[in-house]
Amino acid sequence: MNKPQSLMNTSGATSFPRLSLFRRQLSLASLLKLLLDPVVAIGMLLLVATIFEEEFIGPYLVLALILFSLTFPGRWAEPNLKSFGNVILMPWLITVAILFLLGFATGYIAVFPDMVLVTWGVGTPVALFVAHKVAHRMLPHVLELEGSTRQAVIVGANDLGRKFAKELASGPDLGITLKGFYDDRAPSRIGDLPQGKLLGTIEDMVAIARAGAIDLVYITLPMASQPRILQLLDDLRDTTVSVYFVPDIFVADMIQARIDVVHGIPVVAVCETPMYGVNGVVKRASDIVLATSILLLIAPLMAAIAVGVKLSSPGPVLFKQRRYGLDGREIVVYKFRSMTVCEDGAQIEQAKRGDQRITRFGGFLRRASLDELPQFINVLQGAMSVVGPRPHAVAHNEQYRKIVKGYMVRHKVKPGVTGWAQVNGLRGETDTTEKMEARVRYDIDYMRHWSIVFDLMIVLKTVFVVFRDRNAY
Numbered sequence: 001m002n003k004p005q006s007l008m009n010t011s012g013a014t015s016f017p018r019l020s021l022f023r024r025q026l027s028l029a030s031l032l033k034l035l036l037d038p039v040v041a042i043g044m045l046l047l048v049a050t051i052f053e054e055e056f057i058g059p060y061l062v063l064a065l066i067l068f069s070l071t072f073p074g075r076w077a078e079p080n081l082k083s084f085g086n087v088i089l090m091p092w093l094i095t096v097a098i099l100f101l102l103g104f105a106t107g108y109i110a111v112f113p114d115m116v117l118v119t120w121g122v123g124t125p126v127a128l129f130v131a132h133k134v135a136h137r138m139l140p141h142v143l144e145l146e147g148s149t150r151q152a153v154i155v156g157a158n159d160l161g162r163k164f165a166k167e168l169a170s171g172p173d174l175g176i177t178l179k180g181f182y183d184d185r186a187p188s189r190i191g192d193l194p195q196g197k198l199l200g201t202i203e204d205m206v207a208i209a210r211a212g213a214i215d216l217v218y219i220t221l222p223m224a225s226q227p228r229i230l231q232l233l234d235d236l237r238d239t240t241v242s243v244y245f246v247p248d249i250f251v252a253d254m255i256q257a258r259i260d261v262v263h264g265i266p267v268v269a270v271c272e273t274p275m276y277g278v279n280g281v282v283k284r285a286s287d288i289v290l291a292t293s294i295l296l297l298i299a300p301l302m303a304a305i306a307v308g309v310k311l312s313s314p315g316p317v318l319f320k321q322r323r324y325g326l327d328g329r330e331i332v333v334y335k336f337r338s339m340t341v342c343e344d345g346a347q348i349e350q351a352k353r354g355d356q357r358i359t360r361f362g363g364f365l366r367r368a369s370l371d372e373l374p375q376f377i378n379v380l381q382g383a384m385s386v387v388g389p390r391p392h393a394v395a396h397n398e399q400y401r402k403i404v405k406g407y408m409v410r411h412k413v414k415p416g417v418t419g420w421a422q423v424n425g426l427r428g429e430t431d432t433t434e435k436m437e438a439r440v441r442y443d444i445d446y447m448r449h450w451s452i453v454f455d456l457m458i459v460l461k462t463v464f465v466v467f468r469d470r471n472a473y
Helices: 028-051 059-070 085-107 113-147 158-168 203-208 225-238 276-310 360-367 376-382 394-400 405-410 432-450 454-468
Strands: 150-155 175-184 198-200 216-219 241-247 257-262 264-269 319-324 332-334 386-387 416-417
Touching: 028 113, 059 085, 059 198, 059 216, 059 319, 085 113, 085 454, 150 158, 150 203, 158 175, 175 203, 175 432, 198 203, 216 225, 276 332, 276 376, 276 386, 276 454, 319 394, 332 376, 360 386, 376 386, 376 416, 386 454, 416 454
Parallel strands: 150 175, 150 216, 175 198, 216 241, 386 416
Antiparallel strands: 257 264, 319 332
8 A cells, every 4th residue: 555654755855756657658567566455455355254254245345346446556665564554554544444434324334244344454454564575576577577677877977867866776666777877077076876887978878779788768967958968869869779858857846746748748747736636626525524524523522612712711712813725815714712812913923832812721722722623614615624734824924935945835735724744743833944944844745745545644643643742732
């Protein structure tokens, strides 16, 4: 199962777009990767049903079909006990939670014996772990069987070329072996490269290509070298190598990078919202389902909190504040009032530990994040999402957009009731620029790797964070 947090880069370093996104052909290795997890999960269901002498018909077939649609392709990195929780266990728990909710809502869960469900639920992640280990060992043989292992070189031993080389090395399912680099610069200007990886000049590479010793050439020269690149492409026309140009825009902090075609002209997405097309519909549908379910469950609690707010201090029950939403448009966000004031002007002081404006009952609400519950109404209105970057007051946005690079990019998605930054310890007051920069890095990371499974993981982590975190006040 694909686990997005395994790709997370929260240190601020450049995140290179995954090469597999741009590979159009479905190789045997890619097919194995696509089918491994659903086949193992369904196979375990069949095995457990057989052990408990259950016929694999009717409800079991329906469950298998639903499971196939919910199971996501796994990573190729060989799993170990340290990564087991994030790579296999957490995605499986989310899948089981979805199946349980569907079964409970439809009444189908009563059709299956309890021991079948428990045995299957516990045994499948173990089987997935073993399957991933075996698949990782089998991968070289699969690539050999389909004859897809190809020899590649990189023209340009610069930062982009080095980053690209790391991506090739981290994607064994691509079936590409990197032989080394070719560059016209002197070794002293290139810097350190692994022993034997600087193979010669660009003219040497053309000669090797003409001799048929390589299959792929990746050009990572800067776009400023256009005449040089055009000459190289012209020289390679007399060879049978496949040639790819890697634009140096990929050294930028790309978000949802992908290649598209507009009337036959290829374009590269550098910064795009993940909620595009079908993804936007899926995200909105999940928001409606989650927000409706949560509001139905917490309606009595919200009524009790409303009474408590009214009795604890004079003023309205709800605090309404202007914040930036999708595309930087202003929205009105609801919260249970936790202070004696309702500030929404050009100057807003953030709440601090021991803040005298916070009421006693309000302090309890803030520590438990109960003051945020009315924002599920904002979700149903379409102004917010259940998961996304936390919205900041308009005054704070105008302050930080001037000093934090990339700050406004976080507004390419709807703000959320909870977010990736919040489950990583960045709740409460952002009293320094460094804290806000860290929050923005997590927000952009979320956008870069968004998926429904990732959203559900954040929702589950939020529950644990609320009970143990002490940053909110």
